[in-house]
Amino acid sequence: MPHPSEHDEAARALDVDEAAELAETLKALASPSRLRVLYALSSGELSVEALAEACGLSQSATSHNLRLLRSIKLVRARRDGRRVFYALYDHHVPELLAAIRHHHEHLAPPAPTPLPATLAGRPTRR
């Protein structure tokens, strides 16, 4: 990132279509199981069986999740004999994962932010 000015890249508004597309990708990431699968693949390709064990998922659940990840090109499959080895689709994926993790690390978990009852900074009027 060049330099953090006020609002650059992300400042543009989002039309309905793009919002839907982005949400689709994010939904794929928004699951503990799939996140674990993706991070497991960060270190290199793995067979479905190996992934299942590494992530504590059943073979079936793993396969279902991989199908989803495949459909939006977050992972790719390569067959070798009986097994199928999965890998992150390209270098953008680990970058995205890093960005997400980075954001998470800078977030304080304690206060649930219960919307302060009377918090007004004094009625500026109008």
Add this chain to the structure above:
Amino acid sequence: MPHPSEHDEAARALDVDEAAELAETLKALASPSRLRVLYALSSGELSVEALAEACGLSQSATSHNLRLLRSIKLVRARRDGRRVFYALYDHHVPELLAAIRHHHEHLAPPAPTPLPATLAGRPTRR
């Protein structure tokens, strides 16, 4: 970001707890409505009413979504008179939004990747 080497930040495996926390944040982002809300706030704070109109949502839906976003500190609320103005929680949020959008722009949408039937790179045996 320092420099994009092979695998740095994101390469570490994800324990179950962290996966769950990350997924919680991502679930909040994985909704067209909430994405639109967040991007609308990229240009500055807005009242609930203004947000609702900008995003094509009802007052109720907007409020429900804002509550969720608040609970995980993606937005913050400030009261001024009768209205409540929302803003992105901090500078990390637009950065994350930018990262997500960036990833999305580098993704080709056409092929649904139907898992090539016979795609083996030749049985390497083993």
Add this chain to the structure above:
DNA sequence: TGATCACATGCGCACTTTCTCATATGTTGT
């Protein structure tokens, strides 16, 4: 004080996810 505005919130329901079970499909060795 009462009316009205701006927003929050509980409930309920339609819709979606995620996982398990059972079974189908593609692969290898005999």
Add this chain to the structure above:
DNA sequence: ACAACATATGAGAAAGTGCGCATGTGATCA
């Protein structure tokens, strides 16, 4: 061709999500 293996897939149950509706709460104005 058959048995064993590795993965994919469909159906369905349980749990979670998104939003409308009705109503509650805090703030302003007359």
